[in-house]
Amino acid sequence: MSIANYKHTVTERFMRYVQIDTQSDPASPTQPSTEKQKDLSRILVEELKVIGVSDAELDEYGYVYGTIPATSGKENVPVLCFCSHVDTAPDCSGFGVKPILHEKWNGQPIVLPDDPLVVINTNEHPYLLERIGDDIITASGTTLLGADDKAGVAIIMDLANYLIQHPEVKHGKIRILFTPDEEVGRGVNKVDMKKLGADFGYTLDGGERGHLEGENFxxxxxxxxxxxxxxxxxxxxxxxxxxxxxxxxxxxxxxxxxxxxxxxxxxxxxxxxxxxxxxxxxxxxxxxxxxxxxxxxxxxxxxxxxxxxxxxxxxxxxxxxxxxxxxYRNMKEVLDHHPRVMDYAAEAYSRADMQAKRISIRGGTDGARLSFMGLPCPNIFTGEMGIHSKQEYVSVQDMEKAVETIVHLAQIWEEKA
The missing domain is CATH 3.30.70.360 (Alpha-Beta Plaits)
Incomplete structure (x- = not known):
């Protein structure tokens, strides 16, 4: 079965996940900084088990680990990790998020109903011009949406769902990692790298479709x-x-x-x-x-x-x-020693009918720190835009395209092993 004919679960999952308040707290000394982040993480563990990721677990520090078993007969396929963070930014309220699906958006300004002064338009968000006709998800005007990074979380969950349902798709062992506290700079402080046991990684925490981020501040x-x-x-x-x-x-x-x-x-x-x-x-x-x-x-x-x-x-x-x-340090210093990590991703973009645009991040990601912890880890797009604000939005079609891309990516690592 081609993924083009797959009935995605990413949108339904995303719409549920954003309604769970997972805001992190920079002033808190605990790990995770807020216990409520685990509210989503516990749900993810249960859903992973339903999907068929039988070893899914949540540890005391708020990390979710899980394994999509290999379907390849090859023994030398590198173990991949796909990673996203569950927390939302302290910059804007994440309590009581009411996601709204604007089907086949026609390009007109999106007036958010709970605060009509909050308007999402193409003047301030020019990327939206590329998404006319897409199904756009926003919040209601009083909170952020939480696409950063629950879009990434939902994409990885949909990947797991697809691959478990389709064992004919050849890939190596895949490790799933969901982290807390990325937004307050402590996202990988307590990651157990030995338990994770991955060779190469990719964060799903980028923006525009086609962007591939291998360099950061x-x-x-x-x-x-x-x-x-x-x-x-x-x-x-x-x-x-x-x-x-x-x-x-x-x-x-x-x-x-x-x-x-x-x-x-x-x-x-x-x-x-x-x-x-x-x-x-x-x-x-x-x-x-x-x-x-x-x-x-x-x-x-x-x-x-x-x-x-x-x-x-x-x-x-x-x-x-x-x-x-x-x-943290520029992941490029690590990725330059492992060029196939970026090259295989660019090939996956191509198979998903996109040309990868390699860009630099004026910020940091969990992947930057993971790279220096021994896991070379660039960043892949999710469609999350207008982040940390009431004007946050995401395209359903961007999320689905990201799922397709990382399915191809897992296959490429298996083929080239």
Whole structure:
């Protein structure tokens, strides 16, 4: 049976999954950051078992593991992993999502019924021009949709459903991994790589149909701390050193018109202050530093440190601390050593009647970190668009095309083994 004649389950699954609140919490120290993420994960385990993935399990950290058994007689087929995350972004409410299916969308602006001020149109979302005639799913106007990344989850579930139903399709062993907390940067912190046991991986967490992402930002976090000296304000002359004023002066030195994310695009990196707080004795400014060239992170950090030193010189008595924490690195540094991972994906796109467009992500994915944990792992499209917002949407036909693509991909790895 050709997958072209397969009755997909991806839409029905997606419409159910997005109604489960799985928002992660960056302020929480636990793993997962919110227990409610497991509400969906438990459902996924049960559905995988119904499909025929008999070893599906949920661990204490919120990871779902499962195996689609090999149908190939070959013994040397690499084990593939397909991965998506269950959590939704803290940026916009994920509670009470009401998905709406706009069948055979005609290209007119989509006015969301629960807040008519939220309108999805082709001016702000030009990719929609390519999806006229598709079935478009949106939320109702008061929440995000959750296509990031429940579209990926539903795609992988539909893949499992198809392959288990069609053992005549030859493929090697496939491992399924659903992660929590991707949106707060902790998506693979507790993955058991030995248990996962995969050789190569693909995240399903990309956007436009045909996009194939094998490069992402390298990322550091920087914390700048200014330590001042407290004194009674009535008798502070010559004694008080105000950390708040030092921090404010430092932030005012950041250049306007360059360097920040609001001024950069394409392959340009940036330095971005994301949080600031303080009192007289201590004030902190947190930054994220991003660049596709990992070596340039140090250049950005040295420049930033220069502004800190300049600030300290302006405020005698201030002591500053400058700490750097590595977050993730450009997956290209790993994937360049395994070219077939991208090449086989591009061939799968071709078999699904698309030309792969290899693009760079101005962000990061679970795959970037997995790549440096020994699992080369680029990112495949799902159709999720307008993410982290009330204008989020996804095309049913994009999700189905992604299922078709990864079916071809599993076959290609088997054929070339």
């Amino acid at each position: 390298s990322a550091d976090a920087v914390m700048v701390t200014f330590n001042g000296i407290s004194a009674h304000p009535g008798y502070a002359k010559g004694k008080m050193v105000n950390a708040i004023k030092a921090a404010g002066t430092f932030v005012s030195m950041l250049p306007h018109g360059e360097w920040g994310p609001e001024f950069t695009e394409g392959m340009e990196g940036f330095v971005h202050p994301v949080h600031m707080e303080g009192m007289l004795e201590k004030a902190t400014v947190q930054f994220i530093i991003r660049d596709f060239d990992t070596a340039k992170l140090a250049t950005h950090e040295q420049r930033l440190k220069g502004l800190v030193d300049k600030t300290v010189a302006m405020f005698p008595g201030i002591h500053a601390e400058f700490t750097i924490k590595e977050q």
